[in-house]
Amino acid sequence: MSQPAPREYQIECRMTFEPAALERVCQVVRIRGFEVTEVNASLQDTGWRIALTVRGSRSLDMLRKQLEKLHNVERVVADTTQRITQRSA
Amino acid sequence: MNGAQHILKAFQNHHIDTVFGYPGGCIMPLYDALVDAEGVEHVLCRHEQGCALAADGYARASGRLGVCIATSGPGATNLITGVANAHRDSIPMLVVTGQVPSSLIGTDAFQETDVLGMALGIVKHSYLITDANELPSVMEEAMTLAQSGRPGPVWVDIPKDLLLAEVTRPAPAPNQAVAPEAMAISAALELLYDAQRPLLYSGGGVSLAGAESAFRRLAEASGLPGVVTLKGIGNHHKADPNHLGMLGMHGSRAANEAVEACDLLFVIGARLDDRATGNLAGFAPGARVIHLDADHAEFGKLRAADVALGGDLATLLDGFTEALQARPLATQAWTEQCRRQRTLKGLQTADNEEALAPISGPGFIRQLSRITPDDAIIACDVGQHQMWVAQHYQFDHPRHHLSSGGLGTMGFGMPAAIGAQFACPGQTVINVSGDGSFMMNAQELATIRRYNLPVKLIIMDNQCLGMVRQQQELFYGNRESQIDLNDNPDFVTMARAFDIPAMRIERSDQIRRGIETILALDGPMLLHVAIAREENVWPIVKPGASNRDMLDASQQRQHPTTSKEITA
Numbered sequence: 001m002s003q004p005a006p007r008e009y010q011i012e013c014r015m016t017f018e019p020a021a022l023e024r025v026c027q028v029v030r031i032r033g034f035e036v037t038e039v040n041a042s043l044q045d046t047g048w049r050i051a052l053t054v055r056g057s058r059s060l061d062m063l064r065k066q067l068e069k070l071h072n073v074e075r076v077v078a079d080t081t082q083r084i085t086q087r088s089a
Numbered sequence: 090m091n092g093a094q095h096i097l098k099a100f101q102n103h104h105i106d107t108v109f110g111y112p113g114g115c116i117m118p119l120y121d122a123l124v125d126a127e128g129v130e131h132v133l134c135r136h137e138q139g140c141a142l143a144a145d146g147y148a149r150a151s152g153r154l155g156v157c158i159a160t161s162g163p164g165a166t167n168l169i170t171g172v173a174n175a176h177r178d179s180i181p182m183l184v185v186t187g188q189v190p191s192s193l194i195g196t197d198a199f200q201e202t203d204v205l206g207m208a209l210g211i212v213k214h215s216y217l218i219t220d221a222n223e224l225p226s227v228m229e230e231a232m233t234l235a236q237s238g239r240p241g242p243v244w245v246d247i248p249k250d251l252l253l254a255e256v257t258r259p260a261p262a263p264n265q266a267v268a269p270e271a272m273a274i275s276a277a278l279e280l281l282y283d284a285q286r287p288l289l290y291s292g293g294g295v296s297l298a299g300a301e302s303a304f305r306r307l308a309e310a311s312g313l314p315g316v317v318t319l320k321g322i323g324n325h326h327k328a329d330p331n332h333l334g335m336l337g338m339h340g341s342r343a344a345n346e347a348v349e350a351c352d353l354l355f356v357i358g359a360r361l362d363d364r365a366t367g368n369l370a371g372f373a374p375g376a377r378v379i380h381l382d383a384d385h386a387e388f389g390k391l392r393a394a395d396v397a398l399g400g401d402l403a404t405l406l407d408g409f410t411e412a413l414q415a416r417p418l419a420t421q422a423w424t425e426q427c428r429r430q431r432t433l434k435g436l437q438t439a440d441n442e443e444a445l446a447p448i449s450g451p452g453f454i455r456q457l458s459r460i461t462p463d464d465a466i467i468a469c470d471v472g473q474h475q476m477w478v479a480q481h482y483q484f485d486h487p488r489h490h491l492s493s494g495g496l497g498t499m500g501f502g503m504p505a506a507i508g509a510q511f512a513c514p515g516q517t518v519i520n521v522s523g524d525g526s527f528m529m530n531a532q533e534l535a536t537i538r539r540y541n542l543p544v545k546l547i548i549m550d551n552q553c554l555g556m557v558r559q560q561q562e563l564f565y566g567n568r569e570s571q572i573d574l575n576d577n578p579d580f581v582t583m584a585r586a587f588d589i590p591a592m593r594i595e596r597s598d599q600i601r602r603g604i605e606t607i608l609a610l611d612g613p614m615l616l617h618v619a620i621a622r623e624e625n626v627w628p629i630v631k632p633g634a635s636n637r638d639m640l641d642a643s644q645q646r647q648h649p650t651t652s653k654e655i656t657a
Contacts, residue, residue, distance in 0.1 A: 018216075019205075019217065019219075020205055020206070020209070020215070020217075023206060023209060024209060027209045027210055031210060059389070061389065062386070062389065062390055065385055065386035065388075065390075066386050068385075068386070069384070069386050070214075071213070071214040071234060
């Protein structure tokens with residue numbers, strides 16, 4: 001079965017503060033078959049705001065649900081506007 | 090009260106009376122506090138992996154939280170396999186480790202490892218304590234989290250200085266149970282009533298949710314045929330005529346064919362694991378899917394569900410049962426068809442009939458199943474013997490079958506049996522192992538002896554890594570590679586060196602006496618069972634193939650089996 005073309009998505013995670021927050025998010029993204037192409041994370045008064053651009057062939061909804069399982073995640077917003085990406089050789 | 094004392098107080102508050110651990114440098118303050126603690130029995134295993142797997146077995150057998158403790162560095166790294174095992178099978182576990190003092194973290198100190206980073210992918214959650222006053226809330230949260238929703242291991246890593254520091258913040262009140270989600274089931278019922286050939290497909294989530302009785306009520310009210318995953322074995326009453334057995338790679342032909350033929354798959358507490366489904370493209374190709382699970386992330390992960398319902402399984406199942414009792418399904422013809430297939434294509438293996446014949450693996454397990462008490466707990470290792478137990482032992486409750494499903498951890502069985510025996514001291518606990526698996530945690534014989542646990546140990550010894558050998562034979566042109574174990578130690582002598590009685594059997598007429606002897610002894614005993622090297626597990630689906638392409642003994646390509654008993 002051929003893999004669908006990889007697509008790029010925007011994801012934003014809001015997490016309560018804890019030291020390993022960023023690592024946890026990146027670990028889930030990687031193990032669930034996506035790669036991070038851009039990250040913008042900041043610790044705010046209310047906790048972490050982690051904005052990611054990720055690329056992958058698998059279901060974005062699957063990734064969103066796995067991120068939501070992280071204990072410190074309060075909210076995940078996944079941008080449904082997908083772009084088919086071309087990987088450079 | 091210092092941090093270490095607070096941890097033990099938290100155990101007491103949560104009625105945790107048994108923990109499995111191994112001391113060392115950075116966890117010593119906790120072990121010092123343990124000297125004065127009341128109501129907490131510490132079980133000293135002989136390797137941290139044994140601690141974690143014993144805590145896992147304790148939790149599987151009892152449904153309670155399993156707790157393991159170790160020191161920093163190698164203590165923590167040795168826990169990893171056991172914690173990953175619990176994570177893959179959603180076992181509630183609390184892991185407590187000592188860490189190097191706060192001021193030394195990040196200096197490559199003696200016995201320092203980044204436990205938090207190392208364990209990220211194998212825990213439900215983890216904490217590195219940075220202030221002793223975090224301990225009250227973290228311990229409370231960790232114990233609750235490990236057991237709520239989809240259970241799993243939660244790891245608390247505590248620097249040594251914080252184990253010694255004063256805790257001034259009081260413990261929060263225990264969390265209240267969260268009411269299950271109220272979910273509409275009408276859409277799912279509509280699918281059920283529309284279906285001509287609905288099939289129950291249940292997994293380990295049933296017992297994890299404490300929904301065993303609710304599942305059986307549904308099975309009875311629906312009258313539907315059912316298949317189970319490895320971890321769902323025991324969900325159906327063992328006398329349930331509609332139970333078609335385990336599906337998947339080593340499942341029954343009746344179960345796999347029913348999945349292929351059904352037009353509605355009613356998935357209950359299962360995650361559609363690849364060992365169960367085979368190639369997804371050929372799995373239940375014409376079926377719509379109702380999926381019930383505590384974990385929303387399982388919905389649509391591998392197979393889209395037409396209706397997915399999350400929340401408390403028992404509540405959900407009772408909702409279906411009530412509706413089906415009021416308006417029964419009209420699927421008797423399908424159920425009758427499946428029952429006939431069960432008779433024709435279920436797992437049937439004759440016992441060894443000739444007294445002097447070598448012992449067949451399936452035949453031995455069937456006799457074991459007949460002789461042991463109904464509430465016996467069987468802790469398997471991983472390999473051919475594990476599949477023979479899954480296929481041929483008749484379980485009447487899912488908590489009686491302890492098997493490493495997701496991770497497939499060789500060496501799981503003996504420590505899991507130790508944990509189960511502590512959890513269920515009045516029940517017969519048997520570890521069925523292979524010669525390869527047994528050697529992976531053989532040091533735990535010392536734990537069995539130390540606590541005089543009446544665990545019965547059975548080694549099915551074919552002097553090789555049988556499952557690997559089988560796949561090399563069938564799928565790698567019979568090119569055997571690094572599977573030979575014909576230099577195994579004398580297991581009888583080995584057990585006796587630990588002051589554990591042992592005996593060996595090698596002929597069919599010795600099976601009954603061997604089993605009865607180990608069961609009769611008031612204490613631990615090892616039974617060394619010699620089986621043929623070339624015996625295979627049948628049926629088998631080639632990894633990556635569709636379940637419809639099952640191979641059985643008659644299709645063995647390289648060497649016809651020498652066992653006359655296999656007729657599956």
